[in-house]
Amino acid sequence: MKLILSEDKFCYESQRINALKKLEILDTPPDGKFDKITKLTAQLLDMPIAIITLVDTDRIWFKSRYGLDAHEIGRDPGLCASAILSDDLYLIENAKKDIRALANPLVAGSFGLRFYAAVPIQTKDGYNLGTLCVIDKKSRKLDNAKKELLHNLADIVMDQMDLRMDARKAYRYQQQLMYTTAHDLKNPLSLMPLLADMIVRQKDNPKAIEEIGLQIKDAGKRMNRLITELLESAEEDNGKIQLRLKSIDLTEMVKGIVDSNMVRARNKKQNILFHSEKDIILFADHQRLTEIIDNLINNAIKFSPFEKNIYVTIRSEKKFAVVTIKDEGQGLTTDDKKNLFKKFTSLSAKPTGDEISTGLGLSIVKDYVDAHNGRITAISEGKGKGSTFILKLPLSEN
Incomplete structure (x- = not known):
C-alpha cells in the first residue's frame, strides 16, 4: 500500500496535476466509450451510481457518470480526493459509522450517501488522476470478486485515456506532416516556372541554359529529398525499417x-x-x-x-x-x-x-x-x- 507522506505531498500533487493536464481530458464533451464503462460498472457491481472522476486542483470533475446528474463537485472535502492518496481500494461500507465520511456534505446532507467504493485511475508513472467509484444510498458490502472487478475496470479506464491521447497525438502529427510537406515543397516548385521563363529568354545562350538546367536539377533533388525523408519517417513509425x-x-x-x-x-x-x-x-x-x-x-x-x-x-x-x-x-x-x-x-x-x-x-x-x-x-x-x-x-x- 502506497501512502503519500505529508512532506512529499506538495511535490507529488504538482506532478500529478501536470500528468492530468497532459491528457487534455478535463472539460471535454461526453464520450460514449467512457459512458459504457460506467454503465457496465454499475450493472456488474449492482450499484445505482458509477462515476469516472478526475481530481483537479480545486474540484472533482466527472468524465462520465451513470445514475447521477451532477458534472462536478468541490474538491474539499471530497471522498475521491482522499481515495487518490492510496493505490488501494478506498471503501466505506456505512458512511454514518465511518469517521472518514461523517463530515462529508454528501453524507450529512440531503443526498444521503451511505456506501462508497473507489479505485484510483493510475498512470504508468504512478500518478493517481482520479477514481472509478460506485455509490449507493444504503449500506453495502463488497466481496473480493467485485473488488477485483472494480480494479480491472479502473485499469480499462486508464487504458482508454491513453488510447485517446495517442489518437490526438497521431492526428496532430499528421496535420503537422501535411503542413510541413506543403510548405517545403512550395519553394522548389515555385522556382520551376521562373527557371522555365529564363530558358525561353536565354534560348540562344547555351552556357546560361546549362546553368539553369543545373538549378532545375538541384530543385528536383530538393523535392526528392523531402519526399524521401517523409516516406522514411513513415516507415519508421510503422516499424518497417529493414x-x-x-x-x-x-x-x-x-x-x-x-x-x-x-x-x-x-x-x-x-x-x-x-x-x-x-x-x-x-x-x-x-x-x-x-x-x-x-x-x-x-x-x-x-x-x-x-x-x-x-x-x-x-x-x-x-x-x-x-x-x-x-x-x-x-x-x-x-x-x-x-x-x-x-x-x-x-x-x-x-x-x-x-x-x-x-x-x-x-x-x-x-x-x-x-x-x-x-x-x-x-x-x-x-x-x-x-x-x-x-x-x-x-x-x-x-
Missing part, C-alpha cells in the same frame, strides 16, 4: 558522398576537407548508411555560413569506425542538444542559403544509427561556435 547488410568500404563510400556534395558546397564558397584511414570495413546497409552520412554532410553545408570549412574524417577506435563531421557554423544551444534527434524540432540554427529543412533528417539519422547498433552524438561549445557530429558504427569482425 536492413540489407553487406560488407562496405566505409572510406570509399564517404569519399563518394563528399564528392557528390561538392557542387552544393562550392555554391556557398565552402570547402569540404576529407581525411580517412585506409581499409575501414563495415557490415552495414549501404542505402541507410549513405542516408546517414549524406544527411550529416548536407546539414553541415546547409547551416554553415558562406566561405567556411567542413571537416569530414574517418578513423578506427577499438571495435568501432568513427566518422566525424565538423563545421564552422551556427553551433548548438543547450535546448538544441536536448531536442536534436526529435521529429519536427525547430533548432536555433537556420539554413544560410534558402535551403529547406523538414525537421526530420536527424531523427531519421538517429533511427538508422540505432538500427546498426551504433551511436551518434553532437558536440558544440555554444551558439556561433560550430558543431561536431560523431558517428560510431561497429567494425566488421572479418
Whole structure:
C-alpha cells in the first residue's frame, strides 16, 4: 500500500496535476466509450451510481457518470480526493459509522450517501488522476470478486485515456506532416516556372541554359529529398525499417558522398576537407548508411555560413569506425542538444542559403544509427561556435 507522506505531498500533487493536464481530458464533451464503462460498472457491481472522476486542483470533475446528474463537485472535502492518496481500494461500507465520511456534505446532507467504493485511475508513472467509484444510498458490502472487478475496470479506464491521447497525438502529427510537406515543397516548385521563363529568354545562350538546367536539377533533388525523408519517417513509425547488410568500404563510400556534395558546397564558397584511414570495413546497409552520412554532410553545408570549412574524417577506435563531421557554423544551444534527434524540432540554427529543412533528417539519422547498433552524438561549445557530429558504427569482425 502506497501512502503519500505529508512532506512529499506538495511535490507529488504538482506532478500529478501536470500528468492530468497532459491528457487534455478535463472539460471535454461526453464520450460514449467512457459512458459504457460506467454503465457496465454499475450493472456488474449492482450499484445505482458509477462515476469516472478526475481530481483537479480545486474540484472533482466527472468524465462520465451513470445514475447521477451532477458534472462536478468541490474538491474539499471530497471522498475521491482522499481515495487518490492510496493505490488501494478506498471503501466505506456505512458512511454514518465511518469517521472518514461523517463530515462529508454528501453524507450529512440531503443526498444521503451511505456506501462508497473507489479505485484510483493510475498512470504508468504512478500518478493517481482520479477514481472509478460506485455509490449507493444504503449500506453495502463488497466481496473480493467485485473488488477485483472494480480494479480491472479502473485499469480499462486508464487504458482508454491513453488510447485517446495517442489518437490526438497521431492526428496532430499528421496535420503537422501535411503542413510541413506543403510548405517545403512550395519553394522548389515555385522556382520551376521562373527557371522555365529564363530558358525561353536565354534560348540562344547555351552556357546560361546549362546553368539553369543545373538549378532545375538541384530543385528536383530538393523535392526528392523531402519526399524521401517523409516516406522514411513513415516507415519508421510503422516499424518497417529493414536492413540489407553487406560488407562496405566505409572510406570509399564517404569519399563518394563528399564528392557528390561538392557542387552544393562550392555554391556557398565552402570547402569540404576529407581525411580517412585506409581499409575501414563495415557490415552495414549501404542505402541507410549513405542516408546517414549524406544527411550529416548536407546539414553541415546547409547551416554553415558562406566561405567556411567542413571537416569530414574517418578513423578506427577499438571495435568501432568513427566518422566525424565538423563545421564552422551556427553551433548548438543547450535546448538544441536536448531536442536534436526529435521529429519536427525547430533548432536555433537556420539554413544560410534558402535551403529547406523538414525537421526530420536527424531523427531519421538517429533511427538508422540505432538500427546498426551504433551511436551518434553532437558536440558544440555554444551558439556561433560550430558543431561536431560523431558517428560510431561497429567494425566488421572479418
